[in-house]
Amino acid sequence: MSWSRRRWVAGLGTIPWLGCAAGSESRPPRTPEEVDVRLPPLAHGQLDSGPSLYLMEDHGLPLVSMAVAVAAGHRLECAGEEGRAAVAAALLLEGMEGGDRAALLDRYGELGTTPHASVGASHIVLRCVVHRNDAPVALRLMLDNLRHATMAEEAFVRVVRERRESLLAARGIVEVVAGFGLVRGSWGSDPAVALLADGTPTSLAALDLEQARAWITPRLGLDAATFLFAGDVDQASALRWIGDAAEDWPSTATTRTAPQSLDPEGDADAPRIVVVPWPGLPQAVVALGGPRRSVGHEDEPAEAIASSLMAGLVHYELRSRQRVSYGVQTRAWSTKRGPMAQLWAKVEPTEVATAVEQLWIYLQRLEREVQLTDDAVIEARRAAMVGMMHDHHGAESGLGELLQLADRGSSAHTASRRLERLEQLRTADVTLALRRIYDPAQVRFCVVGDPPTIERARAVLPDAPTLERTPDQLFGQSKDA
Numbered sequence: 001m002s003w004s005r006r007r008w009v010a011g012l013g014t015i016p017w018l019g020c021a022a023g024s025e026s027r028p029p030r031t032p033e034e035v036d037v038r039l040p041p042l043a044h045g046q047l048d049s050g051p052s053l054y055l056m057e058d059h060g061l062p063l064v065s066m067a068v069a070v071a072a073g074h075r076l077e078c079a080g081e082e083g084r085a086a087v088a089a090a091l092l093l094e095g096m097e098g099g100d101r102a103a104l105l106d107r108y109g110e111l112g113t114t115p116h117a118s119v120g121a122s123h124i125v126l127r128c129v130v131h132r133n134d135a136p137v138a139l140r141l142m143l144d145n146l147r148h149a150t151m152a153e154e155a156f157v158r159v160v161r162e163r164r165e166s167l168l169a170a171r172g173i174v175e176v177v178a179g180f181g182l183v184r185g186s187w188g189s190d191p192a193v194a195l196l197a198d199g200t201p202t203s204l205a206a207l208d209l210e211q212a213r214a215w216i217t218p219r220l221g222l223d224a225a226t227f228l229f230a231g232d233v234d235q236a237s238a239l240r241w242i243g244d245a246a247e248d249w250p251s252t253a254t255t256r257t258a259p260q261s262l263d264p265e266g267d268a269d270a271p272r273i274v275v276v277p278w279p280g281l282p283q284a285v286v287a288l289g290g291p292r293r294s295v296g297h298e299d300e301p302a303e304a305i306a307s308s309l310m311a312g313l314v315h316y317e318l319r320s321r322q323r324v325s326y327g328v329q330t331r332a333w334s335t336k337r338g339p340m341a342q343l344w345a346k347v348e349p350t351e352v353a354t355a356v357e358q359l360w361i362y363l364q365r366l367e368r369e370v371q372l373t374d375d376a377v378i379e380a381r382r383a384a385m386v387g388m389m390h391d392h393h394g395a396e397s398g399l400g401e402l403l404q405l406a407d408r409g410s411s412a413h414t415a416s417r418r419l420e421r422l423e424q425l426r427t428a429d430v431t432l433a434l435r436r437i438y439d440p441a442q443v444r445f446c447v448v449g450d451p452p453t454i455e456r457a458r459a460v461l462p463d464a465p466t467l468e469r470t471p472d473q474l475f476g477q478s479k480d481a
Helices: 005-014 084-091 101-109 132-147 153-170 174-187 201-206 209-219 235-245 300-321 349-366 374-391 395-408 414-424 427-437 451-460 471-475
Strands: 042-046 052-057 063-070 116-119 124-131 225-231 273-277 284-291 329-335 338-347 444-449 466-468
Touching: 042 395, 052 235, 052 395, 063 132, 063 395, 084 116, 084 124, 084 153, 084 209, 101 132, 124 132, 124 395, 132 235, 153 201, 153 209, 174 273, 174 284, 174 329, 174 338, 174 444, 174 471, 225 235, 225 395, 273 451, 284 349, 284 451, 300 338, 300 349, 300 374, 300 414, 300 427, 338 349, 349 444, 349 451, 374 395, 374 414, 374 427, 395 414, 444 451
Parallel strands: 052 225, 273 444, 273 466
Antiparallel strands: 042 052, 063 124, 063 225, 116 124, 284 338, 284 444, 329 338
């Protein structure tokens, strides 16, 4: 029996990992004290024919992850258009040249791959991972997919319905509601969901098929496209593949998009404290956080280490000292205005006042009492560096890093500069970042609970403007939607 390339590629996922160091439940493994962190070479440039190229070489396996990014991300949506980019991206996988989804997946399947479509702040992305020998054909297929997506009415109705149902389901997840409270407190957006890619119930209901089609088509042009390759590929091969696949592509997009600034400080006029009454909620959620710098900003490495350490500090405060929670969890949000970090913990309703009061006291102590240790900063910094090395090796993970660079229009040197900043970080740098982003006058706060719980929280919240929002208001929908 001879193995097809499709079976060979799929079989890679069944190989067990060997030689992994294991820790115990009470004492997790530590990162080695001496780590030689190296990143693979990354390249970025503008081709003579117009498009941008991002490239990361990793020749460990004969696999190539590749993507085509079109400048049609959700940051370009105007008020009332929320979700248009995400729906257009989803329709790319619903068929091409008049065929249905099954026929499209069969065409990719013959090359041993499955396509994925996603939307970022700046781009809609179509990507796949294939055997190196099939990469030229797969790239041409992706370009044809972008230009000749079927976008049938039946598929459009189903995609919109699924996205609305997803919003309804998310409205019932308490930590997500708390995160949206932080989004509202950070940027003053009503509804908070409008700052994410998913859309709002109102904007999705108003969207029609022609608007979804029109979101991508006028933005197709080599001068507005970005090609990304990671894995067993070199620059000469990538250029040859692009030249062959894009031979009949339009050279110029008819709709141009201007870049928008990121990394805002947040809306200074937005109430930073948000309470969300939720009748019948058995456990309350207390959350804090706020805007963060994106990768590429010079302050981002220090903020990332500070946020990581803060999660441990708050966990110790609420779980070990105050005994009001089983633990603190983290969540990151990507919004139209930039990234946002969230720390949150579930607490018993009767303990909410203690949790809220002690958190505010702790935030006030950061400025004058809380001192980070060199060992803690070194360990967190080393773990971040090892994580970077892991994320930049392998075709699929490497492509993910390239997509982050492309979505911000960052150079290929962004990763190496971030690694250098991590290596150079000192305890004083991280301490300053910790006190800046968790300054009580800047941090955002959200409490979600039943009405009596909210009243207990209000009694101990600081004397500052407090906004009350229901889950329906944060999501821009009613329970009957």
